[in-house]
Amino acid sequence: MAAPWRIDAAVADRTERGAIKLGAGRLLGYPVAPAFERSFPRSSVLSLSMSTPSSPLSGVNRPFMGILLIVLATFMFASHDALSKYLSGFYSILLVVWARYIVHTLLMAAIFLPRSGLSVLRTRHPLLQSLRALCLLATSFFFVSGLQFIPLAEATAVVFLTPLLVTALSVPLLRERVSLGQWLAVSLGFVGVLIIVHPGGDLFTPAVLWPFASAVSFSCYQLLTRKLSAVDSATTSNFFAGLFNTLLVSALVPFFWQWPTAWHAVLMLALGACGMLAHLGLTQAFRYAAPALLAPFSYCQIIFAGLLGLVVFGHVPGHATLLGILVICLSGIAAAWLQRRN
Secondary structure: OOOOOEEHHHHHOOOOOEEEEEEEEEOOOOOOOOOEEEOEEOOOOOOOOOOOOOOOOOOOOOOOHHHHHHHHHHHHHHHHHHHHHOOOOOOOOHHHHHHHHHHHHHHHHHHHEEEEEEEEOOOOOHHHHHHHHHHHHHHHHHHHHHHHHOHHHHHHHOOOHHHHHHHHHHHHHHHHOOOHHHHHHHHHHHHHHHOOOOOOOOOOOOOOOHHHHHHHHHHHHHHHHHEEEEOOHHHHHHHHHHHHHHHHHHHHHHHOOOOOHHHHHHHHHHHHHHHHHHHHHHHHHHHHHHHHHHHHHHHHHHHHHHHHHHHOOOOOOOOHHHHHHHHHHHHHHHHHHEEEEE
């Protein structure tokens, strides 16, 4: 799925020389958006909430390059979601998700195993890591399921509630303090969703629960990422999630197997490549510019989703949809700004 992105402390590991090494998770958490986070879906996605310092990291002094890279990353994420929507019209959701994971995992293995070997999978909390991986897998399944019934832009907009849901869930689950302004931003985000799925509209159906469930799953994934960041590296967390889900889905896919056509096989390879390239672009973006600067540009993904929905699927968003998307974007940016200020 694409995803709203969140940048947590686990996303960046400082090397001994002070350079920034972004883990494999959206690439490198999907995301390398933490490399496997938006990772898949975002999705995923990293939701860029201002949970990291707003000051640039060491060596970050090329903001325009950072902005360019994150915009390109959002385009690749939107392309990933468009391919998922298209392929799910011909194949089972399980097969589409498997294609995404298998390609991404093989690419990650080619990058990390020669350097770190199997030590990259060592974790102090295998059960929590497994739960985190399952949350990511659920995010993918829910989002792709929703794409079968809901236009790309609208589904993406609903999933971009993730940063707001993380803010809300961090109170009971992580015992964090949330200001009144942040609660207002969360409420405003839900108002945006209600505008999109207003009673009497085309989206006022139970199908809208699919992307909402994806946002909830991805929020749980983000919270577990924050918890595990204190004990495991971003690379370990993201590679573990990718491999775990690949093995799990691979065990199920024979029961739903369909031989893809040559063209669809190419598109499945492109699906995984889009996710990897998006994560690489996102990773590099934070080497050039600070999260506080890049956060608003993550919402370009909704714009690209709308354009791809128009070009590929012929869907034209209505006025209510455009207004709802604007409200969700503004609420997310406001929540990030308030968290940064606090």
